[in-house]
């Protein structure tokens with residue numbers, strides 16, 4: 001399969017926070033990959049900005065080191081290693097303080113042309129408002145300007161509204177790109193292609209045929225270097241309100257009239273607004289705990305022995321609309337679980353009647369959508385077990401691993417950040433969250449968190465490397481269902 005690269009016009013991309021973790025791990029390697037794919041036109045420039053005084057050479061050296069550290073495969077081939085110098089020639093650096101006036105004139109001098117200009121806010125959220133205001137007051141905003149805002153987008157509905165208002169004071173909604181990198185994943189877009197590009201699934205995609213849907217985003221790592229931020233947030237704010245909510249929307253939404261930004265986002269918003277409030281007994285919170293021997297539990301990791309921040313949350317969500325009334329959605333996410341695995345399982349109902357008798361067993365179809373690792377889609381179908389011995393039924397996977405089906409391009413789909421940054425340059429907001437979506441998601445999340453605070457809820461401890469607290473299994477068992485295993 002031949003890779004298709006859609007050309008973009010020359011652009012200026014200013015990465016505020018270019019020396020930080022996200023820029024080094026994701027943004028700069030993603031840009032280099034696009035360069036290698038031939039998608040960075042001559043004249044395109046990436047301008048790093050942060051407070052420290054490192055100069056253009058320092059930034060280019062730091063970028064080369066970041067690519068070697070976080071994308072060693074990118075420079076493993078001779079051709080790409082040689083390409084690195086070409087990529088670095090597109091880079092420049094300006095020392096800028098988001099909270100003061102230092103550096104802004106120099107930045108303006110770096111941006112003489114009126115062309116697509118994107119400002120990536122890869123800094124702490126406390127600086128988003130300062131940056132928006134200073135970009136504006138220093139005359140750096142034009143009709144071709146876009147801003148890219150990282151998560152977290154607020155801590156609750158009130159702060160999200162305030163942030164939306166601050167950004168709206170300086171930019172139109174059409175210029176604001178709120179990143180949720182889950183939306184940039186190849187499989188997430190494939191989910192829409194599978195649903196809306198085939199006649200097979202959509203007639204079955206409702207409560208008449210779907211028993212329930214499971215969405216799991218499991219991480220094997222702990223909080224790492226994000227302890228301070230994470231302890232003030234927890235899994236509900238850090239993962240459920242954004243990543244799992246977005247996946248839920250894409251699974252549950254009605255077909256938009258066109259694959260066009262506002263048409264897609266309108267349908268997603270309707271899903272969030274149709275969500276019932278979560279009942280307290282439909283939610284389980286957990287916190288990973290030390291085994292007392294050789295593992296560090298969450299409380300030790302964040303050096304807060306009494307913290308009640310959850311590192312795991314599982315819940316049952318209901319969508320009150322014609323399509324989904326009666327079909328529950330079970331969502332769970334957690335840290336230090338058995339494996340790193342992000343999977344959606346659409347669990348279809350049993351056949352209404354088995355003509356093969358009780359001994360053949362009951363078999364339901366499952367559509368498994370794997371987001372990471374090994375992106376791909378598998379449909380489990382029931383067939384006859386081969387050989388003698390009567391009609392015994394067995395489930396077999398019809399596997400559509402992208403690596404197998406699409407060759408090299410399937411094996412190495414663009415990283416979410418590559419796709420999303422290029423969408424910003426192209427001016428395509430389909431895979432970015434709109435302000436009202438973010439606020440609606442907080443509106444659903446806030447009462448859950450407020451309920452915990454009011455009740456003084458303490459998360460259930462769970463073993464590192466497990467599937468989470470036992471109460472999450474009970475949540476399913478009460479409904480005569482069970483979670484699919486968490487496997488790499």
Ligand code: NAP
Pocket residue numbers: 016017018019020021022023049050051052096097098099121122123124125127150151152
């Ligand atoms: P980080 O490692 O702490 O980096 C922060 C960056 O901001 C540094 O480059 C810092 O450089 C710069 N900075 C700080 N104060 C500044 C100021 N007053 N003016 C200009 N620059 C300033 O943070 P990060 O982990 O990269 O995260 C950046 C953003 O992405 C945050 O909003 C975070 O929530 C979000 N995010 C991060 C990840 C991740 O994996 N890291 C994932 C999802 C979302 P100087 O000190 O030199 O100024």
